[in-house]
Amino acid sequence: MKKGTKTQGIVERIDFPNKGIVFTEEGEKVIVKNTIPGQKVEFVVNKVRRGKAEGRLMEVVEKSPLEEACDCPHFGICGGCVYKSLPYEKQLDLKVNQVKKLVEDAVKDKCEYEFLPAISSPLQNEYRNKMEFTFGDEYLDGPLALGMHKRGSFYDIVPVKECKIMDEDFRTILKVVTKYFDEKGVSFYHRMRHEGYLRHLLVRKATKTGEILVDLITSTQIEKLPVNEKELLEGFAKVLLKEEYKGTIKGILHTKNDSLADVVKDEGTETLFGDNFFYEEIMGLKFKISPFSFFQTNSLGAEVLYQTAREFISDSVSNGDSKDEALNEVLSDKVIFDLYSGTGTIAQMMSPVAQKVVGVEIVEEAVEAAKDNAKLNNINNCEFIAGDVLKVIDNIEEKPNYIILDPPRDGIHPKAIEKIIDYGVDHMVYISCKPTSLARDLEILLARGYKVDKIRCVDMFPFTANIETVALLQRVN
Structure with missing residues (x-):
């Protein structure tokens, strides 16, 4: 297939992020973004490299059987939502299956793990803050x-x-x-x-x-x-x-x-x-x-996300006890590292059950906001450090008993992940906003003595291509 070719095809599936896998009548495979499984689309090939072709969507010739009437007049024109014409349950399944495939490809047969049902956003419309x-x-x-x-x-x-x-x-x-x-x-x-x-x-x-x-x-x-x-x-x-x-x-x-x-x-x-x-x-x-400080764009969804992370931590230390009792008993004299801590939301959430929480964040404004918010909530056992995780953790005197990871979209720097692994903590919770980065980092963690215990998706961004994923990791050797 040559660049500039205009043709049609059927969308077989969507790979993360928003990559429609289209097959023409001749059986040729082309990646076309902003499509939905089952659609018949017309596109122009705008890139051909190493035998792989990408096309630009020109027109949806036939709608997918999955689609329904869309309530937004801007859909398809605006660069925001990509799944607004899908019922919410259908688009959630689509995104979860994308994550599931990426995780399966990363883990393979290295360990057994539980992929829990996804949690929906509390609001599907008017959720953006x-x-x-x-x-x-x-x-x-x-x-x-x-x-x-x-x-x-x-x-x-x-x-x-x-x-x-x-x-x-x-x-x-x-x-x-x-x-x-x-x-x-x-x-x-x-x-x-x-x-x-x-x-x-x-x-x-x-x-x-x-x-x-x-x-x-x-x-x-x-x-x-x-x-x-x-x-x-x-x-x-x-x-x-x-x-x-x-x-x-x-x-x-x-x-x-x-x-x-x-x-x-x-x-x-x-x-x-x-x-x-x-x-x-x-x-x-x-x-x-403040106007430029980081905060999750879905406040009610953030509560669900952080509650999921807290439950994963509880499950990893409970030993049959009630989760809250387990957290208090097991972590009360322990140090938790919240790496890539942002404005300190997770650190402050965990502070009541830990001896100390250390947050590390590269954005200085976010660190100052975290300190201010800790004072606002009368929390005095959180320390927030400004700097790159890769460089900062070498200078922290305390050693963690538990690590929470919430990195930016590109995931964890390869050298930083090696240092994190070297702490040898029994459990880690990894919160990811980009499943391809999570899958890449899981491969490294599994190769270095950890196994995936459980995974759950939390939908923070209805009708867009994005979804959050929480993974619980356990050290096995």
């Missing part, structure tokens, strides 16, 4: 738009005013802000010319407290603004505060960003109204969240 919108236009020289990037496009913006997975208050804010700046005639930042003012809008909301933080990200190019910048920003805050929401506006911010990259970056933030933070609650703990 954070959205980063981009200013632009829907088409070349079109009117101002604010939303998500169009699928497959670096420039075009889809104004996702009816997006189903974000909070209703986010949809309201999206409409209000677009209308305000469109009426003022303010230009968006052109990503090729590097000219213009409006760049992004960051919105966060606490599921438990209902507090909302809105942050407008702009360039510092104020020369061509139709009005004085101070007046413009005051008006921006005023129109937001006039609107009615289910939640409460806790803060309105303005962040400057002159980076050439199309990313949300903090190069100076001022508070236009209220505070520059808000509070969220997870498993009885309170967390202070």
